[in-house]
Amino acid sequence: MLTKRIIPCLDIKDGRTVKGTNFVDLRDAGDPVELGALYAQEGADELVFLDITATVDDRKTLVNLVREVARHVNIPFTVGGGISSIQDVSVLLNAGADKVSINSSAVRNPDLIDELALQFGSQCIIVAIDTRWVDGTDWVHTHGGRKITEIQTIPWAKEVENRGAGEILLTSMDADGTKAGFANALTATVSSNSSIPIIASGGAGSMEHFYEVFTEGKADAGLAASIFHFKEIAILDLKNYLASKGIPMRI
Amino acid sequence: MEIAIVKYNAGNVASVMYALDRIGMPYTWTDDEAILRQADKVIFPGVGEASTAMAHLKEKGLDLLIPQLKQPVLATCIGMQLLCKHSEENDTTCMGVFDVEVKRFQSNELKIPHVGWNSIQANQDNPLMEGLKKEEFVYFVHSFYVPVNPLTTAVCEYVQPFSAMLHQDNFYAAQFHAEISGMAGQRIIENFLAL
Numbered sequence: 001m002l003t004k005r006i007i008p009c010l011d012i013k014d015g016r017t018v019k020g021t022n023f024v025d026l027r028d029a030g031d032p033v034e035l036g037a038l039y040a041q042e043g044a045d046e047l048v049f050l051d052i053t054a055t056v057d058d059r060k061t062l063v064n065l066v067r068e069v070a071r072h073v074n075i076p077f078t079v080g081g082g083i084s085s086i087q088d089v090s091v092l093l094n095a096g097a098d099k100v101s102i103n104s105s106a107v108r109n110p111d112l113i114d115e116l117a118l119q120f121g122s123q124c125i126i127v128a129i130d131t132r133w134v135d136g137t138d139w140v141h142t143h144g145g146r147k148i149t150e151i152q153t154i155p156w157a158k159e160v161e162n163r164g165a166g167e168i169l170l171t172s173m174d175a176d177g178t179k180a181g182f183a184n185a186l187t188a189t190v191s192s193n194s195s196i197p198i199i200a201s202g203g204a205g206s207m208e209h210f211y212e213v214f215t216e217g218k219a220d221a222g223l224a225a226s227i228f229h230f231k232e233i234a235i236l237d238l239k240n241y242l243a244s245k246g247i248p249m250r251i
Numbered sequence: 252m253e254i255a256i257v258k259y260n261a262g263n264v265a266s267v268m269y270a271l272d273r274i275g276m277p278y279t280w281t282d283d284e285a286i287l288r289q290a291d292k293v294i295f296p297g298v299g300e301a302s303t304a305m306a307h308l309k310e311k312g313l314d315l316l317i318p319q320l321k322q323p324v325l326a327t328c329i330g331m332q333l334l335c336k337h338s339e340e341n342d343t344t345c346m347g348v349f350d351v352e353v354k355r356f357q358s359n360e361l362k363i364p365h366v367g368w369n370s371i372q373a374n375q376d377n378p379l380m381e382g383l384k385k386e387e388f389v390y391f392v393h394s395f396y397v398p399v400n401p402l403t404t405a406v407c408e409y410v411q412p413f414s415a416m417l418h419q420d421n422f423y424a425a426q427f428h429a430e431i432s433g434m435a436g437q438r439i440i441e442n443f444l445a446l
Contacts, residue, residue: 001408002365002368003368004367005368045367074270074273074430075431093265096269097265098392098431119299119300119303120300121299123298123394195363196362196363196364197366197367221367250368
């Protein structure tokens with residue numbers, strides 16, 4: 001049976017793993033290569049590696065770091081941050097990334113999704129959607145969540161699917177960093193409207209939160225950073241807990 | 252032992268190279284006909300879209316060379332699909348080593364692509380599964396599948412049972428990504444190299 005995935009996220013700034021609250025106030029959380037290898041050993045199903053400063057500083061993702069992570073892990077991993085062209089994607093896949101995640105560049109130029117899907121296959125193209133509730137609606141945000149767009153989240157999720165995205169990484173900026181649980185209602189709406197997998201992100205603070213996002217939230221994968229980096233929850237404990245509650249897990 | 256990895260633009264070969272690095276096996280990444288013909292083992296990896304991948308192979312004549320190889324060949328993911336006769340992905344004529352069709356998953360209930368860790372049930376005599384449990388979790392990412400057929404050596408279930416592995420003569424293939432399937436995937440690659 002296809003299992004639900006537990007995905008630690010490595011937010012990278014200046015070569016270090018960091019985790020902030022609501023995407024600001026960044027705290028150092030260690031060496032991403034060591035962390036990635038450790039997570040793979042501990043039973044993580046996948047890794048996401050996001051260069052969170054790439055868009056803002058107009059820097060390309062740290063390709064050498066991607067190589068080092070790939071050299072030490074035997075599970076799939078995704079790279080995001082500052083990707084805006086076929087060439088960017090080609091470089092990252094060649095450096096060892098299994099998939100790429102695009103965000104701001106897809107908002108700026110939605111045709112990029114179609115082009116990447118045709119060139120590399122939908123299955124390695126993740127569109128990340130950062131969303132925040134503003135004036136009664138969920139709006140897509142870019143630039144690490146700092147910039148609101150004129151695009152609504154739910155129709156955008158459908159559009160990126162239609163254009164060829166293979167998965168959606170949905171981050172609730174309202175929930176991110178709060179440790180109060182994932183945005184289950186929004187995640188469920190997006191997941192029900194979609195035929196591609198949804199990776200839920202933002203708000204994980206306890207093992208129950210993962211149970212809720214896989215049941216109420218209808219997510220295919222749950223992503224978190226700080227609770228894993230700061231060893232608040234061990235991945236194997238989490239997977240055993242979820243399996244005991246009837247969620248299909250690879251253990 | 253000489254290991255050659257088939258070089259063509261559409262494949263994500265880095266993951267395969269890193270997997271070989273991790274088990275300490277040197278390799279050559281090449282599209283050179285002589286090297287590919289004389290290697291002890293050939294790995295034909297891939298991430299991508301079938302028609303683009305076939306176009307790249309044709310540019311270099313690899314579409315004619317690969318089916319003629321005599322040594323053990325391991326094809327993964329799109330590599331496996333390209334060794335089949337035809338793919339529904341952009342109506343692509345493939346290399347025809349495996350006389351089977353590649354079909355698109357159709358489901359109103361389950362999501363497409365099939366992404367993540369799923370269990371496979373291997374035939375008892377499947378040499379690539381030596382030392383592994385009859386049922387193992389491996390990592391899949393695909394929207395197209397090969398139906399179960401006489402060449403199937405391991406089955407996975409998603410929407411319906413489908414071929415997780417195929418074998419004919421010297422050609423071995425896996426729909427999943429052995430190179431990123433944790434310790435089980437590593438053992439499958441080691442078993443292939445030991446053939």
